[in-house]
Amino acid sequence: MPTCAPIGTALLTPTEMAEADRLTIESGISGWQLMSAAGRAVAGVAAEMVALPGPVACLAGPGNNGGDAYVAAANLREQGFAVRVFALGDPERLAGDAAFARAAWNAEIEPLAAFEADQFSLIIDGLFGAGLSRALDGEVANCVERANACRTPILSIDLPSGVAGDSGVVLGTAFKARRTISFFRAKPGHRLEPGRSLCGEITIRPIGILPDVLQTIRPRTFDNDPNLWGRALRWPADAGHKYDRGHAVILSGGASKTGAARLAANAALRAGAGLVTVFSPASAVLVHAAHLTAAMIKRCEGASELDTHLADERLNAFVLGPGFGVGAKARDAARLILEKARALVLDADGITSYADDPRALFALAREAGKKASETRLVMTPHAGEFKRLFPDLASSEGAKLEQAREAAARAHSIVVLKGRDTVIAEPGGRAAINSTGTPWLATAGTGDVLTGMIVAQLAQGTPAFEAACAGVWMHGKAAEAFGPGLIAEDLAPMLPKVFGDLARLMDET
Ligand SMILES: NC(=O)C1=CN([C@@H]2O[C@H](COP(=O)(O)OP(=O)(O)OC[C@H]3O[C@@H](n4cnc5c(N)ncnc54)[C@H](OP(=O)(O)O)[C@@H]3O)[C@@H](O)[C@H]2O)[C@@H](O)CC1
Numbered sequence: 108m109p110t111c112a113p114i115g116t117a118l119l120t121p122t123e124m125a126e127a128d129r130l131t132i133e134s135g136i137s138g139w140q141l142m143s144a145a146g147r148a149v150a151g152v153a154a155e156m157v158a159l160p161g162p163v164a165c166l167a168g169p170g171n172n173g174g175d176a177y178v179a180a181a182n183l184r185e186q187g188f189a190v191r192v193f194a195l196g197d198p199e200r201l202a203g204d205a206a207f208a209r210a211a212w213n214a215e216i217e218p219l220a221a222f223e224a225d226q227f228s229l230i231i232d233g234l235f236g237a238g239l240s241r242a243l244d245g246e247v248a249n250c251v252e253r254a255n256a257c258r259t260p261i262l263s264i265d266l267p268s269g270v271a272g273d274s275g276v277v278l279g280t281a282f283k284a285r286r287t288i289s290f291f292r293a294k295p296g297h298r299l300e301p302g303r304s305l306c307g308e309i310t311i312r313p314i315g316i317l318p319d320v321l322q323t324i325r326p327r328t329f330d331n332d333p334n335l336w337g338r339a340l341r342w343p344a345d346a347g348h349k350y351d352r353g354h355a356v357i358l359s360g361g362a363s364k365t366g367a368a369r370l371a372a373n374a375a376l377r378a379g380a381g382l383v384t385v386f387s388p389a390s391a392v393l394v395h396a397a398h399l400t401a402a403m404i405k406r407c408e409g410a411s412e413l414d415t416h417l418a419d420e421r422l423n424a425f426v427l428g429p430g431f432g433v434g435a436k437a438r439d440a441a442r443l444i445l446e447k448a449r450a451l452v453l454d455a456d457g458i459t460s461y462a463d464d465p466r467a468l469f470a471l472a473r474e475a476g477k478k479a480s481e482t483r484l485v486m487t488p489h490a491g492e493f494k495r496l497f498p499d500l501a502s503s504e505g506a507k508l509e510q511a512r513e514a515a516a517r518a519h520s521i522v523v524l525k526g527r528d529t530v531i532a533e534p535g536g537r538a539a540i541n542s543t544g545t546p547w548l549a550t551a552g553t554g555d556v557l558t559g560m561i562v563a564q565l566a567q568g569t570p571a572f573e574a575a576c577a578g579v580w581m582h583g584k585a586a587e588a589f590g591p592g593l594i595a596e597d598l599a600p601m602l603p604k605v606f607g608d609l610a611r612l613m614d615e616t
């Protein structure tokens with residue numbers, strides 16, 4: 108079986124990054140060494156973006172982000188580029204390493220008001236990075252908007268000025284960069300929208316910060332990639348049996364709404380569940396029979412039949428919600444499944460069924476978790492569904508990471524808050540931000556497919572957080588593998604390629 112590094116790829120908040128900086132300096136590497144390395148790295152990327160002699164504009168802010176810009180300016184000048192530096196505020200007031208960097212530039216510094224964006228071949232944005240503390244306004248906001256309006260490419264240092272590093276939210280206004288270079292580890296703001304889109308292509312460079320500092324910082328946010336969950340994923344054992352790979356159940360809605368259940372069922376089979384059964388009301392059994400082959404069908408009319416079926420303990424992971432219908436029937440089913448401490452992926456109508464009483468669901472999840480000694484509920488809301496269960500959290504605009512984290516703690520469950528920047532959070536505070544996928548996923552039924560990919564991992568015994576992360580990752584990879592023009596049915600057939608690529612990736616790490 109392939110193996111992989113035990114910890115994930117951490118994403119550091121600006122506060123954690125400052126701590127990484129501080130711990131490294133404490134260990135004997137100076138702040139000036141870090142800034143020099145950062146500035147040189149910026150110049151290296153700039154030189155990839157523009158041909159000699161430029162001209163290049165370096166916009167320098169009042170903090171260390173500006174310091175990086177002065178170092179980059181001096182380095183580019185050495186390489187033969189024509190460079191002009193424009194400063195926000197009085198450069199004489201710079202302190203510490205940034206003052207050093209300004210002194211090393213040792214040439215004219217013009218006021219930001221003199222900057223004319225269309226006179227340059229490249230703009231380097233060193234106004235604000237991790238230290239952004241309030242909305243851009245006045246002269247700075249004007250400068251950003253002028254730069255965005257012209258076609259000159261922008262290279263942002265650390266973050267596009269105006270993007271908050273911990274949330275990706277825009278404070279006032281922000282540069283729309285062609286490329287962004289950051290250091291040591293990426294930040295949540297590089298992954299969360301709209302920050303992610305404003306960064307353009309992101310390059311992360313080492314600058315001498317020691318990875319050991321992560322042991323002290325203990326980050327809680329990670330890139331959703333196989334470094335985080337690869338080792339937890341179950342692969343078929345050489346002499347394995349189908350029951351070793353779990354038996355997933357998809358609860359279907361009535362005759363006119365059966366497609367969603369089949370999308371989930373086929374995805375669950377392709378994603379590795381040993382067996383998959385669709386529980387169907389009598390009225391829809393024939394419709395399913397006409398379409399399903401490897402997946403099985405069992406009549407399940409309502410609560411009492413579900414209760415009887417649940418006596419079979421091999422049925423270990425369930426999907427409830429896609430096409431199911433909103434109401435008491437969904438709530439009864441969720442209750443029975445969680446009371447038996449089976450793993451449950453709750454989506455769509457399953458989530459909406461609890462809009463009037465979310466706390467009833469959270470209590471069921473808490474008890475199921477206690478009984479099984481692990482989280483049993485995975486919820487997969489899109490923003491609209493999220494709002495139905497967590498209206499107070501949803502009103503805090505733009506704080507997607509914290510919303511998902513708080514919701515997971517409150518609901519004693521894994522919360523998969525979907526979108527281009529899907530966040531997966533667990534009750535203990537660990538969270539992952541996904542970057543796989545394409546905009547072609549914005550089409551009917553792809554969420555149903557996602558539930559199938561997650562339930563397959565749960566059925567195989569992967570812990571709920573890792574199961575959800577793996578499902579979201581492979582869902583996006585399947586979309587990338589298919590390319591433009593996809594519909595929901597196209598995703599599951601891409602999984603053999605996704606698994607092949609994953610196995611190779613993990614063998615390499
Ligand atoms: N950590 C590392 O490992 C390394 C970090 N490095 C670099 O350091 C950067 C972080 O530096 P930093 O902490 O000095 O913050 P920075 O982003 O320059 O801004 C602070 C200044 O901006 C001001 N200000 C804020 N918002 C404002 C607004 N809207 N409008 C106007 N002013 C505003 C704020 O004012 P204040 O809030 O104090 O009033 C303060 O004066 C980081 O992004 C990276 O590039 C590398 O050199 C090497 C290693």
Ligand SMILES: Nc1ncnc2c1ncn2[C@@H]1O[C@H](COP(=O)(O)OP(=O)(O)O)[C@@H](O)[C@H]1O
Binds near residue numbers: 546
């Ligand atoms: N612009 C986008 N880029 C990447 N992924 C997206 C985008 N829009 C939607 N998705 C993904 O597509 C899926 C849509 O799920 P959902 O909204 O539940 O759709 P449905 O209910 O039609 O199945 C989610 O996994 C979501 O993260």
Ligand SMILES: [K+]
Binds near residue numbers: 232235263264265266
């Ligand atoms: K910047």
